[in-house]
Amino acid sequence: MTEKELLIKVKQKNQKAFTLLVEQHKSLVFNTAIGFLHNKVNAEDVTQEVFIKTWTSIESFRGESKISTWLYRLTVNMSINYLKKNTNKNNIISIDKKNNENSAMLDIEDKNQNNSDKLLTNKEHSKALKYAIDSLSQRQRTSFILNKYENLSYKDIAEVMEISISSVESLLHRAKKNLQKKLLNYYKKTASF
Amino acid sequence: MNDCTKIENNLIFFYYKELNKEKMEQINVHLLNCSKCEILYNQLANSLSVIDIEKNTDIDLLLTNKIIEQVLLVEKNKKGKNNSVVFKKLIQTTLTVAAISVGIFFGVFIGGFYESANIANSNFEQTEVFYFNDLEQEAFLSEIINNE
Numbered sequence A: 001m002t003e004k005e006l007l008i009k010v011k012q013k014n015q016k017a018f019t020l021l022v023e024q025h026k027s028l029v030f031n032t033a034i035g036f037l038h039n040k041v042n043a044e045d046v047t048q049e050v051f052i053k054t055w056t057s058i059e060s061f062r063g064e065s066k067i068s069t070w071l072y073r074l075t076v077n078m079s080i081n082y083l084k085k086n087t088n089k090n091n092i093i094s095i096d097k098k099n100n101e102n103s104a105m106l107d108i109e110d111k112n113q114n115n116s117d118k119l120l121t122n123k124e125h126s127k128a129l130k131y132a133i134d135s136l137s138q139r140q141r142t143s144f145i146l147n148k149y150e151n152l153s154y155k156d157i158a159e160v161m162e163i164s165i166s167s168v169e170s171l172l173h174r175a176k177k178n179l180q181k182k183l184l185n186y187y188k189k190t191a192s193f
Numbered sequence B: 001m002n003d004c005t006k007i008e009n010n011l012i013f014f015y016y017k018e019l020n021k022e023k024m025e026q027i028n029v030h031l032l033n034c035s036k037c038e039i040l041y042n043q044l045a046n047s048l049s050v051i052d053i054e055k056n057t058d059i060d061l062l063l064t065n066k067i068i069e070q071v072l073l074v075e076k077n078k079k080g081k082n083n084s085v086v087f088k089k090l091i092q093t094t095l096t097v098a099a100i101s102v103g104i105f106f107g108v109f110i111g112g113f114y115e116s117a118n119i120a121n122s123n124f125e126q127t128e129v130f131y132f133n134d135l136e137q138e139a140f141l142s143e144i145i146n147n148e
């Protein structure tokens, strides 16, 4: 069955066709969501929301792009909304919002952390990465997640984000520079370089 | 800018192998000879490798079933809502028709009651009808005219 045929059946509210659509695309939705949320349960919540939204509003999909492009857009938007809704619930780590070069360090409140040890634990690396990614601007974060979590090409990212390929290149370059800056500053602070 | 700062500025591109051959080699050599940069690079590589761990997170095998269950629930609620909307509209129409019918019935009933009551109790009975252009009523006017 081609994608077009599958979508016609989904639009006719065919449950079997919809199950096939979910099976074929759940990984891309889940992986993108986990890039934003860094949490399995939350990423599964967003995956469910994305597919429910797909079921209820598939009529608005005009078939001008691939269904995957449409799903990526939905997932990015719903993940960002999910984060906004749950921002203040689990603030274990905070980043100085003044964006000051010296103070933009990750302030981890993990009391078990051993600063004398120069190497971080896996848990700390996970937290450091999460908050370094979260500190990126929305566009830099989106392009980075689509590129590194979903291995999307610049062309595909440009299509999902509805921007030019050169803008994607520029966003990704700045995203990596900023990530590097945040992470290196963090290692230097915690390891007392 | 010293060598270490130059290297630090490119560590993430080195990790992603996005530098030309010459720069890749230059950083490689520096990392072999500078423990400070080497430690920083290893830290960065470890943090960035979390992405690969997250990417390979197993999805709940029942996720598809859960999604289908949710979708069926949405459909059920939608049908329930539609039924209640139809029921509401039916009730509204019935009540409106009933209210209008009761209104008409009472209007006719009360109107009929007053009409018969007024006629029965009335002392006045109009026997003659005068019109302003009735010739017999113009006697006064004709007198004035005749006097002229």
Ligand SMILES: [Zn+2]
Residues within 6 Å of the ligand: B003, B004, B005, B007, B030, B034, B036, B037, B038
């Ligand atoms: Zn160095």
